[in-house]
Amino acid sequence: MTNQALDLFNERLPRKPYFTDELQFGVRIAGKERAILAKYIQFNQAHAMFWLGFDVDRPGAAIDWSDRNAPAPTLTIMNPENGHAHLLYALKTAVRTAPDGKMKPLKYAAAVERALCQKLDADTGYSGLICKNPNHDHWQLAVWQPELYTLDWLADSLDLSAANDKEILPDYGLGRNCTLFDKTRKWAYRAIRQGWPEYEQWLQACYERASAYNLQFSAPLDDKEVMGIAKSIAKWTGSNFSKEAFDEYVIRTHTSDIQRIRGRKGGAIGGRKSNSGGRPNLGEPWIELGVSRRTYFRNKKRKGC
Numbered sequence: 001m002t003n004q005a006l007d008l009f010n011e012r013l014p015r016k017p018y019f020t021d022e023l024q025f026g027v028r029i030a031g032k033e034r035a036i037l038a039k040y041i042q043f044n045q046a047h048a049m050f051w052l053g054f055d056v057d058r059p060g061a062a063i064d065w066s067d068r069n070a071p072a073p074t075l076t077i078m079n080p081e082n083g084h085a086h087l088l089y090a091l092k093t094a095v096r097t098a099p100d101g102k103m104k105p106l107k108y109a110a111a112v113e114r115a116l117c118q119k120l121d122a123d124t125g126y127s128g129l130i131c132k133n134p135n136h137d138h139w140q141l142a143v144w145q146p147e148l149y150t151l152d153w154l155a156d157s158l159d160l161s162a163a164n165d166k167e168i169l170p171d172y173g174l175g176r177n178c179t180l181f182d183k184t185r186k187w188a189y190r191a192i193r194q195g196w197p198e199y200e201q202w203l204q205a206c207y208e209r210a211s212a213y214n215l216q217f218s219a220p221l222d223d224k225e226v227m228g229i230a231k232s233i234a235k236w237t238g239s240n241f242s243k244e245a246f247d248e249y250v251i252r253t254h255t256s257d258i259q260r261i262r263g264r265k266g267g268a269i270g271g272r273k274s275n276s277g278g279r280p281n282l283g284e285p286w287i288e289l290g291v292s293r294r295t296y297f298r299n300k301k302r303k304g305c
Contacts (some may be wrong), residue, residue: 001282005075009043009134010036012050017042018130018224021057027130027224041133043088046228047098050114052089052154055126059083061065062142070119072144072156077132080140087120091180092148097177098232105151110175112151115158115207117173150165176221177215181229184210188237196243199234199291206230 002193016025017037027040033100035041043051050073058064059067062076071089095109096102119146134141187209192202207230214220268277 002141002143004146005142006134009075009088012043012045014045020130021095023226036133036135039136039138040128041131043131043134044128045094047232048094048096049089049109049123050094051130052091052109052116052174053131054117054120054122055084055086056119056122057084060229061085061087061138065120069123069157070116071154074143074145074149075134076142076144077134078140078142079132079138087122087270089116089145089154090148094149095174097174097181098236099143102183103178104249106174106178106181109151109158110173110178111160112158113174114152116154117161118269120157120272126173126218126223127176127219127225129222148250162305176219177225177229179215179217179235180221180226182211183213183231184229185237188233189241192237192241199238202238203231203234227302 013032013036016029016031017035018029019038019040020027021039025041029035043053054073060083062078062083065071065073065087073087074090076085076087095105097106116122132139184206188206191205191209197205199230207227210226210230210233211223214226220226
């Protein structure tokens with residue numbers, strides 16, 4: 001079972017993860033073959049979260065989850081020197097965090113993550129970028145749950161009622177990613193229309209905006225995560241927004257608006273009214289007579305009344 005868990009962990013690693021042997025010296029990026037030898041490694045991909053990860057800094061962290069009635073982690077990676085551990089929960093379906101992802105499942109995942117963090121009494125300052133590498137001999141690995149979790153399965157043993165948007169989004173793990181992603185992409189949808197910049201210029205603008213939002217968090221995300229979010233948004237908006245497409249949209253919308261205005265004016269001139277249910281009323285006698293509005297007024301004109 002341990003080998004299966006390790007295989008799953010390694011299979012889901014980014015192609016070029018961040019890694020380090022000493023946290024105080026920061027992280028680097030390299031191919032999976034090199035990074036997998038390090039003590040710490042990035043365990044989720046830039047655009048998809050396959051794991052919910054928690055940092056529990058207390059002795060017995062790898063086993064006291066059961067005393068707290070928390071769901072069993074897929075695996076725990078413990079420091080044998082002090083008993084502190086990272087607890088990882090493997091998701092059956094990854095949560096999409098790229099700009100084309102939907103906000104509803106992202107916020108749901110953030111609520112589950114926040115509630116589980118509270119249940120485990122985990123470190124709320126943990127960014128979730130890297131974890132203790134279960135492949136490294138320095139750590140003690142234990143596998144507790146061989147089945148992959150769905151968010152609903154995790155939620156069954158958690159109280160999500162306390163995890164409202166104000167608690168979820170600003171201050172923990174996926175919640176910070178969710179907030180930063182949501183704010184920056186909403187800004188980007190408008191800002192890209194101001195000159196349609198070249199990609200490098202646009203990437204820098206997205207990064208600066210995301211960095212400004214990130215500073216509003218009580219525990220900001222790592223700068224590399226901010227850049228990752230900015231790069232995702234810059235690439236997606238750069239590929240899916242263009243001046244030509246926007247101009248076409250404006251023309252199409254403007255034409256549609258003109259047609260609606262003309263339709264309303266025509267209805268007002270002809271005395272046309274309808275109630276909220278869309279059924280004919282006394283202001284539409286041609287319908288009751290079974291003729292068109294045009295025929296009704298033509299006949300009325302002929303009769304001189």
